[in-house]
Amino acid sequence: MKKILIIHTGGTISMKENKQTGTVDREDDQPLQELSAMIPAFVTIEDMVLFQLPSPHIGPEQMLKLGKTIHEKLAAEDFDGIVITHGTDTLEETSYFLDLYLQTRKPVIVTGAMRSSNELGSDGLYNLVTAIRVACCDEAQDKGVLVVMNDEIHTAKNVTKTSTSNVATFQSPQYGPIGITTKSNVFFHHKLTAHESYPIQNIQKNVSLVKAYAGMDGLIFDALRHNKIDGLVVEALGQGNLPPETIDAIKNMINEGIPVLLVSRCYQGVVQSTYAYQGGGRHLKDIGVIFVNGLTGPKARIKLMIALEMTNTPSELAPMFEF
């Protein structure tokens, strides 16, 4: 008999629809606890409500609290795996934070729902039960944090919310899921190449994320530098290029010791220093911009917040972000 801890943090999976207004919101009770009778018979469940927050209300402070709670629970009791319920809007950021922070070989599965507990076609209970089945699976060990939604298993590193409302919203563009679930089985079909983890105590650095656009200038970069941010991630154009009018402002940031990391605003492909023109990738690399591959902007930001708890020296930061 496997023993699984469910930690609820809120989100649509924990909400109900108001049948008069059609709006969806938090309730005093936790609807998934009422439904615990539908949990598979081969598992003992313990559950706790850590937060009852919509996921836009979750930030690094709550992510770290969740991570510390998981460590405490795993140290105190012999759970075989952890399942976390979470709002889908920032689920990918919390999942990736936990993936980088947690030091455990046990399965840690994050799930959510696109439809609240009393809506027609609600996917909450189904996703929760599927997440528990994956958490009970020996093959789910040593895979870092996994996201289980809609019969698919994704890595925290690659998964992203792709649709505002479709239940098939979670996808891993370019990489695909690493497994699927069916009514009776859990199948893993890809192996992970590497996994990293960083035992930080705090997460307090102020890291911003900006998206590049045609005709962008230095205004946003100057404003951020004046506000003394600790680091910046830029979702650049194409292979990693920026309009020339941004360059002086970016140089000023780097000269003031603010690390500037670059990902692409394209959702597939890698950034590389191909173009030598003003603002091209080669030029950006030469002025000290750090290129990041395999991460979206929000995830590069989470990793930079973690990295900055350890160092802000560019020569130490850069290798942490190599592909």
Ligand code: ASP
């Ligand atoms: N806005 C909701 C949230 O992230 C969406 C969801 O949970 O699906 O909390």
